Amino acid sequence: MIKVIIAGAAGRMGRRVALMVNRHPRLEFAAAFEAPGSPAIGKDAGFLSAGEENGVIIGEGLESVIDQGDVIIDFTFHKATMEFARLAAQHNRAMVIGTTGLSAEDLAELGGLAKNFPCVQAPNMSVCVNVLFKLAKKTAAILGDDYDIEIIEAHHNKKKDAPSGTALKLAEMAAEGVGRKLSEVAVCERNGIIGERRSEEIGIQTIRAADIVGEHTVYFAGQGERIELVHRAHSRDHFARGAATAAAWIVDRENGVYSMFDVLGLDDL
């Protein structure tokens, strides 16, 4: 069995990951940890996630548990994630990184650290969203420059980063489809007398409201008609299931950074 360490085990995602790891035939929920001072420390993580006693008591900090597992599943906060990656590199532990909000500098550092450990890093672990990433690129490439590309994302009011990592990836894929660099054409805020829209812009707008799990719409708007590609998450369980799938996949890989396209076999689409 592959022993799994869950970072942020008391979080919205951590709790569901614990459940999905418990249910995976090749995974064993071996250890869990939380942020220093978290009220969850010392509690049974299984109980938190599914009402199932499974005897995994939440510890404080990765260093306290890193020797108990083969792979770390991380849905925490971008600064914490980078600390864990540095430790994983020192201890040659695999990682599944679901945390978003990582900067370009973080991702560059992660690429260097991953010379010493294998990791899957993905802003969205859902199968359908990863198919949507591919559809966004292909749709943009087919329609070309005569269609304005805009993205709207909606999430719950507790989400700390914006735009969502998924929205940024959708925009990046669409930009690739039409041969643009997202860093040059992304417009994430519009306010005041903004003037006419530049045709090459890719707009990304954010909604934060109530308990919305995660919704993304990609607009390809032309004169007189448009295409909308839409994904709506019904629960966090499909993200957690994707993370468990990635954890079972990554432990046999060479060191380096992989995506969910690699895990799901979507790379050639």
Ligand SMILES: NC(=O)c1ccc[n+]([C@@H]2O[C@H](COP(=O)([O-])OP(=O)(O)OC[C@H]3O[C@@H](n4cnc5c(N)ncnc54)[C@H](O)[C@@H]3O)[C@@H](O)[C@H]2O)c1
């Ligand atoms: N890739 C995906 O499919 C996917 C899906 C959902 C959420 N996310 C991302 O996952 C992250 C977490 O989302 P969430 O809704 O679970 O948030 P959350 O705030 O509910 O959970 C985060 C947990 O991490 C803990 N944490 C923070 N710093 C820590 C540290 N240094 N050590 C240990 N634990 C620490 C917090 O105490 C909290 O319990 C966000 O970045 C979100 O965007 C990604």
Ligand SMILES: O=C(O)C1=N[C@H](C(=O)O)CCC1
């Ligand atoms: O709930 C969240 O936070 C989510 N974050 C990811 C993102 O930023 O894209 C994935 C969707 C849910």
